[in-house]
Amino acid sequence: MSESWWKEAVVYQVYPASFKDTNKDGWGDIQGIASKLDYLKDLGVDVVWVSPMYKSPQADMGYDISDYKTIDPIYGTNDDLAYLQSELTRRDMKLMMDLVVNHTSDQHPWFLESRSSRSSPKRSWYIWKDPHRDEDGKPLPPNNWSQMLGEANSAWTYDESTDQYYLSIFTPEQPDLNWENPDVRTAVHDVMKYWLDKGACGYRMDVINLISKDQRFPDAEPSLGPDKKYHPGGKYFVNGPRMHEYLQEIKHEVLEKYGAITVGEMPGVLDIEEIVRTVKSGTGELNMIFIFDIVDIDNVPGKVRMALQDWTVKDLRRILDRWQRIMIGRDGWNSVFCENHDNPRSVSRYTDDSDKYRTYGATLLALMQTTLNGTLYVYQGQELGMRNFPKSWDPLKDYKDIEAINFWKKSLDLFGSNAEELVKQRKVLEKKARDHARTPMQWNAGMNAGFTDDGVTPWMRVNDDYREVNAEKQLSNESEHLSVWQFWQRGLANRKTRKDVFTYGDFETVGLESEEVLAYVRTGKESGRWLIVLNFSGKEVDWPLPDDVEVEGWMAGNYTKGRPEKSLKTLIALHPWEGLLGKCR
Secondary structure (H helix, E strand, O other), rough: OOOOOOOOOEEEEEOHHHOOOOOOOOOHHHHHHHOOOOHHHOOOOEEEOOOEEEEOOOOOOOOOEEEEEEOOOOOOOOHHHHHHHHHHHHHEEEEEEOOOOOOOOOHHHHHHHHOOOHHHHHHHHHHOOOOOEEEOEEEEOOOOOOOEEEEEEEEEEEEEOOEEEEEEOOOOOOOOOOOOOHHHHHHHHHHHHHHHHOOOOEEEOOOHHHHHOOOOOOOOOOOOOOOOOEEEEEOOOOOOOHHHHHHHHHHHHHHHHHOOOEEEOOOOOOOOOOOHHHHOOOOOOEEEEOOOOOOOOOOOOOOOOOOOOOOOHHHHHHHHHHHHHHHHHHHOOOOOOOOOOOOOOHHHHHHOOOOHHHHHHHHHHHHHHOOOOOOOEOOOHHHHHOOOOOOOOOOOOOOOOOOHHHHHHHHHHOOOOOOHHHHHHHHHHHHHHHHHOOOOOOOOOHHHHOOOOOOOOOOOOOOOOOOOOOHHHHHOOOOOOOOOOHHHHHHHHHHHHHHHHOOOEEEEEEEEOOOOOOEEEEEEEEEEEEEEEEEEEOOOOOEOOOOOOEEEEEEEEOOOOOOOOOOOOOOOEOOOOOOOEEEEE
């Protein structure tokens, strides 16, 4: 397995609106990111990936871009970004940008021109179709595809002035670009080169596997039931017919010339061959993709994201074993993550975020992430064990995300008179809303958690627990237990010191019968064998050490600063949410 800087990098995702506000307008900004670079460097971060900061009407928090080459004034200026780049370089750190080119904003000059008339030179830059008609002549969408951020609505938006529909898979404010048009692809290449020339090290590529659509645009199967008008059409645009062609073009025209790091967001792809083809060393188009199996573990198969099902440790073991073994065995590469701006907080989702167990749950997840093969991604606040906001928050007042708003409006419309069903829908919102990851960063115990000045109203409410869960408190912690931040710092340092094991080493799951404990062995060429034991339960467990694993010593755990005093043979007594790292003979 070849070594590369981007394989060993620790990438930290910044959601700029919520990171740090310096100009007192309630929104995070670029200068705020720059002011916290020493904090990130001390943590062990190599690459700072910033979610979209480009000019945008903010219909979807910056994923609706109206100018790809200009920073939105709410975040700063292009000069501010140049300053951030220089400060990163001074610390031997890198900047990764976000590339959102499946769609633009409906306020982008390209779309405004495209919309102006059927004869516009840019009409074919977007996907326009004639309407169907009902018996009264009323226009109807060209097919039954549903929006991805509101499945009750059509993926097509009607433009009355030109009597056609345009495809808008996410929201009406985000029209899909027509990648069949070579001029569109050339324009995308130009945007990519623009920021790479200014020092960016690469891109996270937003929903990049949706760029190629089946040009027949057929109806989707009625997977949501016969009583629904619109249904997910992913079969006809997820990893579409020309996706690999378009990505190969990007690779040869842009990426190879800069040695850029790339990670593709590719929702909905399940085919192993498709994934390996995309990330295979040498021939693949991208360095890696985000595989969503872990963050989709509580999704209901065949349903939309905002649905819940139970999951078990065996499910988690199966997912990890599958992708660790596939990428190691077939010369691909993993991304390691369990939290981002599109998912709730991991400590709340996978463990117990109560005051009693939050620290243990967060450090258990940290131990898992820092010991898996792949490039490691940490989302802002994850290193503090930030958790979902309280259930008492009002969906109509405190939630900001368009997906959550659409979901709750639909729930009220459908179940407003059914209290029992509405409680179930509210539980889904409380568990899975993207808003949970977007509350302001908790820097200290002062007003607004140090995100912005006293007297300023943040764009989104600060989580109520900021006086107890904040960076200042965790960095200064001198108790007998490491804080979540300190545990992450130690884990990242250990990962880099023993990269032959934890970044490049072999992987084998053990203890396959356990219903509570996830355990695996990592093996490196120089550092030997290491056992990771993770109790994913809120109870005491006696875990039998496998016969073929001989522990020389327990080197780290999340219940003590020093080396854990545990049995080296037979049964290992584990506390709730306890994780152990052992050196094997």
